[in-house]
Amino acid sequence: MSLLELEDIHTYYGAIHALKGVSLRVEQGEIVTLIGANGAGKTTTLKSISGLLRCRKGRILFDGKNISSMPAHLVHREGIDLVPEGRGIFPRLTVLENLEMGAYLVRDHADIKKRLEYAFGLFPRLRERIDQKGGTLSGGEQQMLATARGLMSDPKILLMDEPSMGLAPVLVDQIFDIIKELNARGTTILLIEQNALMALSVAHRGYVLQTGNIVLSDTAENLRQDEMVRKAYLGV
């Protein structure tokens, strides 16, 4: 049984048919990436999984449980954490409070403390900024904060929406190193990227999304060699 499985998902924005039957699965321990152009439906897919959008047709199974019609706060309870596009930092909460919000459902203070230490271990920079307001951080720091906050709930799967967006190349490398590191420590990751080359270099498998349809799926290695992918997304 896969950890996460989407079966023929259809999602609409009003009358606009954004996802036209997306099916994909993510196994325990994998990094899976979803690549595609602007408007292909990548973010919509993640929003459908996390419950921010409700799919009109199809099934989403997580750990064998049907989560298709759950609202976001209940989906989160199941162990799914979305690090949203644009990071979704609470601008007027401090770094510490942002992280504490990530562990909102955790009642055990010792547990929260342990996870904070884990997050600061991964992102020492955040410890230096602990009392600073989220809105005053740089873009790279905000991405670190969003990622760290996503880890605070100790999710079974981390959904990451464009973590490299708007970051300087050196920071992009850093973020991808962290993604690899997280995965090595056991976190399953579904990653969305415009930067297909980077995404395919860290992922095990990948899906190519085009105007709401999955057009290709293979191992990351094979996708990198694929003629169509090379032309359309890798620019070579």
Place this chain on the structure above:
Amino acid sequence: MRIAQLPVSVREIVKPIGRMVVFVVGAGAVFSAFMVLLALVFKGSAADRLLLESMDVGILPYTVSILPQVLIDGVTLGFVYAAIALGYTMVYGVLEFINFAHSEIFAIGAFAGVEFLLFMERLGILAGAGPLFAYMLLMMAVLAGMMASGATAVIVERTAYRPLRGAPRIVPLISAIGVSFVLQDLIRLVESLTSGQFHRIFPTFGNFDDRVSLFAFEMKMGTVYVDIQVKSIVVIVAAVLMLAGLNYIVNATRVGKAIRAVAQDRSSASLMGVYVNGIISFTFLLGGALGGAAGVLYALKFTRIDPFIGFFPGMKAFTAAVLGGIGNLTGALLGGIVLGMLESFAGAYLTTFTMGAMGAEYKDIIAFAILILILIFRPSGLLGEQVSQKA
């Protein structure tokens, strides 16, 4: 020891009370200085001469002699406004929406508290109440007001606002105005059913009408005695406690953090497992309860209540919230205190300084002129929306 080093729980009790003291002293000092300056300017004017003729006192000593009393009244009124203003500003913080029915939620609190006391009076409990028991009864009346208003606010949100979430902003606003009329007439209906009339008088009991003399000072015109009504002390103390309590909930508890998170990014908060609708209901509950308590305190202070009493305090509290920076809790506090002072000063001095051309009842014009000026020149308010609720 610096405030930043205290643990959060202690800090969030010390800080708001300190802030209130600063606001009261600051606003009081500014207004007093302004008034004394104005009196100096008016020295020798027609107003000064008129005062000398009729009361045998110059405008400067007159101004100074009533100043302490005016300040006390201003602070009392200011805290009532602040408690109502917080209801507007909290709801605005999470939904970016002005709950115009909040003034009626305030009125419902006043009626619930007064009806409770009237019921106690009918039972004969009120008349013989000793001082300690009188305070307990008053506290129960405040609680009754808080519960009635809190529940009303939650129901109103659930039935009249939540179905309109996502609609253009003007739609829930109009719904709020509609709710406001509905509640007004509902109060009228319920109150007239039982007694055939729809105003109520706060029953007399305890020592709330007594006056405590604070101090006296000598002036050329004679000794000036400054006193304060017991009920004003009750109003101030109760408001300070509630405002500090609210600040504690918002800034030092888990649910308070969730309120702030929902206010800043609703969808992010839901992704962290926060049940957003529950938090919004809770926000209405808090704001409503605070408004209801303010209603009972208002009834205590001004005695007579009718179904329309919410309108003016509500509008002024709304002005206070805008004045301080709507969405900003500290701002509502500051705005309430400033507006209360302003009104008290205008009420006390307007007649004298204009030689009767403008009576004390023109004080409302000043409050609303402030609203217009703020909206034109500093729409984000004194403290601004950007200032975090935490800072």
